[in-house]
Amino acid sequence: MVSKEDVKVLKKTGDDENFIEECAKVVVDYVGSLDPQWDKRLKIAMDEKGWTNRQLCGSLMGVQLDRGLHLETPTHILFEPGVKHFSTKECPECQKAFTPKIAGQVMCSEACGLAAARKRKAARDEEVARSAINVEAAMAAAQAAMGPPPPVR
Ligand SMILES: [Zn+2]
Numbered sequence: 380m381v382s383k384e385d386v387k388v389l390k391k392t393g394d395d396e397n398f399i400e401e402c403a404k405v406v407v408d409y410v411g412s413l414d415p416q417w418d419k420r421l422k423i424a425m426d427e428k429g430w431t432n433r434q435l436c437g438s439l440m441g442v443q444l445d446r447g448l449h450l451e452t453p454t455h456i457l458f459e460p461g462v463k464h465f466s467t468k469e470c471p472e473c474q475k476a477f478t479p480k481i482a483g484q485v486m487c488s489e490a491c492g493l494a495a496a497r498k499r500k501a502a503r504d505e506e507v508a509r510s511a512i513n514v515e516a517a518m519a520a521a522q523a524a525m526g527p528p529p530p531v532r
Contacts, residue, residue, distance in 0.1 A: 403432035413457050413482035457482050
């Protein structure tokens with residue numbers, strides 16, 4: 380395991396590839412633990428490319444830096460300071476307390492996620508119906524203001 384003391388030594392020398400590999404593994408394992416999909420992708424990248432953890436971290440960061448995207452890369456919600464990924468919170472749908480299995484998980488279950496999605500869709504459909512009624516009313520009002528159409532000769 381990497382200690383804070385080791386990191387201080389690394390900063391001085393910077394040339395110990397095995398130590399950097401160990402540090403990179405800590406980062407890759409942590410990032411993979413936040414989302415099973417990410418974990419899968421990280422492992423696929425390492426398998427396909429034959430990369431070490433050090434190469435994986437270096438490539439993901441190095442390409443961004445080479446392209447001058449250091450200020451274009453948006454902040455990622457999972458890396459905001461103070462965000463507790465796996466602490467118990469309340470489900471906004473059923474109001475029950477739950478512990479997220481995936482970082483960034485909002486609802487307690489798939490059932491609550493589907494229920495919330497159905498509510499959002501119903502609200503959207505209602506809004507569309509309401510605006511259609513408004514268009515009809517506006518057209519009727521405009522027609523009334525213009526008076527009867529001229530007689531056809
Ligand atoms: Zn719920």
